[in-house]
Amino acid sequence: MDGSTTRRVPASDGVELAVYEDGDRDRPTVLLVHGYPDDHTVWEPLIPHLAERFHVVAYDVRGTGASGEPAGREGYRLAQLCDDLAAVIAATSPDAPVHLVAHDWGSVQSWGAVTDRAFATRLASFTSISGPSFDMAGLWVRNGFRHPVATLRQVLASWYIFAFQLPRLPEWLVHRGVLQAMVARSERTGAPPGRHRVRRSRRDAINGIELYRANIHRLFAPRRPDPAVCPVLVLAPTRDPHVTAPLALEAPVPFVPDLTARTVPGNHWVVAQDPALIARLVTGFVDLLPAAR
Incomplete structure (x- = not known):
């Protein structure tokens, strides 16, 4: 992030988070949360637009x-x-709610905040890209008799989530470069030429496997989420090999009173491949919100 400032924000358990800021701090805050196996640099093409x-x-x-x-x-x-x-919001926008934009695992984890009343005054909106709530996804799959073909396609697309539960094998695949090759292949699916190349590390890929292991139970024993505390925009890329459009668009419906859901052209990494489109959709969504937000 050229021209940005960096700070360290301590989490509640003492882990320090690296936080990057850009733009005028007197303007509304957009908070970006990345997914797996990325770090914040996946957002670099989008940041200048926002x-x-x-x-x-x-x-x-x-x-x-x-x-x-x-x-x-x-x-x-x-x-x-x-x-x-919550710690990042408190450090970067203590006096005003933020517009949360999240991708992949960043979105998975953000749904927990979006359906938590404790965040009602902290979130002005949420844009979810290729990252469903595990609770909502689990309930959607349990109701698979209503959409059996879509459910089967999603289960098959999620095979890697179950593979990550195996001991040692996922780490071995990272060390051998197999996982990185799979991600690269996924990135190329329908991607335009000259796209931004996301920087990734072996350490990040190995650590991130623990996200799946620590939270897999949410898919098998989903709790019914509380209603979302803010307006939500769901963007479902049409060529996403990991999160199918039916899951992304349908699973939130019972739990989001103010939901806008639409497909977008692109694959799972559309945030880096078509940043102008994502920025335009986020900005347009925010502009339609009540002025009080």
Whole structure:
């Protein structure tokens, strides 16, 4: 992030988070949360588009980039990730709610905050890209008899989530470069030429596996989420090989009173491949919100 400032924000368990800010701090804040196996640099193509209008904040999720990592698996549970989000908001926008924009695992973890009344005064809006709530996804799959073909396609697309539960094998695949090759292949699916190349590290890929292991139970024993505390925009890329459009668009419906859901052209990494489109959609969504937000 050229021209940005960096700070260290302590999480509730002592892990330090690397936080990056760009744009005018007197403007509304857009907070960007990345997914797996990325760090905050996945947002680099998008930030210049947003910084013209907003105070833009991004951070390295625990275990990635310049952020610290927890001592054990429990440090990757969703409750702790929501605490991290609260700490970043308190440090960067203490007096006004933020517009949350999240991708992949950043979105998975953010749904926990979006359905938590404690965040009602902290969130002005939420844009979710390729990252469903595990609770909502689990309930959607349980109701698969209503959409059996879509459910089967999503289960098949999620095979890697179950593979990550195996001991040692996922780490071995990272060390051998197999996982990185799979991600690269996924990136190329329908991607335009000259796209931004996301920087990734072996350490981030290994640490991030714990996200899946620490939270897989949410898919098998989903709780019914509380209603979302803010307006939500769901963007479902049409060529996403990991999160199918039916899941992304349908699972939130019972739990989001103010929901806008639409497909967008692109694949799972559309945030880096078509940043102008994502910035335009986020800005347009924010502009339609009541002025009080």
